Amino acid sequence: MRSRVSSGQGIWIFGSLIAVLGVGVISLGIGPAWLAPAEVIRTLAGGGTQVSRAIVFEIRLPRIILGALVGGALGVSGAAMQGLFRNPMADPYIVGVSPGAALGAVVAIATGVSAGFAGLSAVPIAAFLGGMGAAASVVALARRGGRFPVTDLLLVGLAVGAFAAAVYSFIILTLNPNKVSSVLFWLLGSLAPADWSRVVAALPYLVVATFGLLLLSRELDVFSLGEEQAGYLGIRVERLKLLAVAFAALAAAAAVAVSGVIGFVGLIVPHVARLFAGPRHVLLLPVSGLWGAAFLMLADDAARTILSAEEIPVGIITALCGAPFFLYLLNRSRKRGL
């Protein structure tokens, strides 16, 4: 039984990994200058022309790696938050991360601070701090005598998020129109500003958060029995909640900082993964991460190419393709009586 489960597990993860690499290679070829997959591979291996090397390494690769990292982190943390809240409506931004990050970014854009750090401009840094600040205040406000009731985390997250949204909406009203469009672009999420410095800056947070959540898989399974029963099985429930929320917030804040608020990936991908790979987090989290990576790369391909003159914010694509596909799957699984 156990060995069969884990060999099936291996197939899912291996297959998904191949799919991610395939999507990555194709995405590297897509753009104003089309490169065939064979040429992409040749270039990656050190061959290719000087032009193809410039296109692949300088222009496309950082963006695609960033897309994969962000998509993966959103997939994993979305799955973890749905597990923690035992609620399929949960996503990585659930503890107020996205409105908090948006507030940070809007403040940075509005004030026009130009101070940067480690090759990053002020906006991603402010967004990261805003997201983490919101998550930290949600956790602090939901605390009740050493405990963090899940429903309180959810409700306080809503309240803090609404508050932050009110503040940044007010700031946006006072902005001049050219700044408004850059705010809007950021709010809808985009990988356009990707470069190697953003990849390097986000990488450690995304990796730590993703692997941190992967380590919590088993405990998240037990958590689905309910908090009290999980406690009876020897889980340190409050610590698990804190760790999971902290890792998810870290992943979400880092992702938002480098790519804006990309919605729907962290909500839909875990769902779809659960329909295919089952509810066990040991498998669900890596599969969600890999599919999230592939999905965001594909969505970004579309964002880059649909309109030849300009880019579409990738968040619009993820919602536009994701929502109908999700409804289709939901309907199909209902018919099967699952």
Next chain:
Amino acid sequence: MASEIVLEIQGLRVGYRAADVLRGVTLEVPKGSFLGIVGPNGSGKSTLLRTIARALKPRSGTVLLEGRKTTSWKPKEFARRLAVVSQEGTPAFDYTAYEVVAMGRTPYEGRLTSDRKSPEAVENAMQTVDVWGLRERRMGELSGGERQLVSLARALAQEPEVMLLDEPTNHLDIRHQVAFIEVLRHLNSNGVTVLMVVHDLNLAARYARRVVVMREGYIFAAGPPSVALDPAVIREVFGAEVEVSISPRTGVLQIQPVSGVPTPRPGAPEVHVICGGGSGSVLMRRLSEEGMAFSAGVLGLGDTDHAVARSLEASVIEEESFAPISDDAHKRNLEAARAAKLVVVCNMPVGRGNLRNLEAAARAQESGVPVVLLHDGLPIWAEKRDYTGGVATAMLDRLVSQGVQAAGSADEVLDIWREKEELAASASTRQRKPSL
């Protein structure tokens, strides 16, 4: 016999908000006990269980597991010794039954390492509870009873010394209920201490070796079932009038509310039941369910059938305990039999003392009252019921040869009764027809 104390609860006070739900509970639970905890809603029984299991923090007082404060145990070590089965719904996501039972191994497994014994322990647990066949099924597909059994298997997979159960059999049908409890008894006989909160007093009386009765946050009574579940205790704690009896068939303590007894329609008895030794109880109950008035006799005081007939408010022809049927009683029995529209002779033991009961049936038959022999599925008059050296059997044979009908169950008696009624009704219409 000084047995080891596995759980020691001292002066436990627990409150949710302002009010204390437990107001000073002290209890020692010896290793290997099977303890039933009963009490009305809100008496604190679930709170007691959850506090022992560390889900609630007491305001004051302590709980010791194996002599150590429960709060000083590491969570995983605690979970290896104590498992909890509560009434729970489905998991939030659709795990298979196997996966859920495997979660019971959590206390033995690290983040990255698994316990080598786990697959075996999970299979053993599922085999013991008899849910191994459900292992591939998703929890959402299972019935409530099956899910509860899977929860029990999960607790077993923890290999605990102590099991706490909070009304585990509440929504189970009787088959699952019995299966569930039998597993608990099996575990208990292997030394596992069981503490079970139950609503059903009869369940506590039947299976627990000790019963704790709680009321308003403290222990009102404790002891073996027959002591703790005294009618006076139940009246005081639950505010209900009950009758506590011992089943003559199984020796089980039975607690029944004194209400809901069917009352017969007023009127002259239509059926006369000749019985004794419990042979007529089911039939009399059945007649009373149908609202039919009946008489019974001759029954000795202290006979089971006598008690049943009296409780069902039948008119009973009595005799002193173990005394032979007197002339007077026999005469009244004959009168009752002749006055009835049907006489039923039950499959009772017959000795010299009550042989006149058969004679009464024969007389009734002679005077035209139909007689039915109720043999309850046994061959008519098995020999061991005849303690008269063949006299009773001969009398019965004679009855049978005179065309007495036999019935295998109380319902068959009713069928015969209805046939006779219809026959009588149609006969009377036929008689009336010419006059129309």
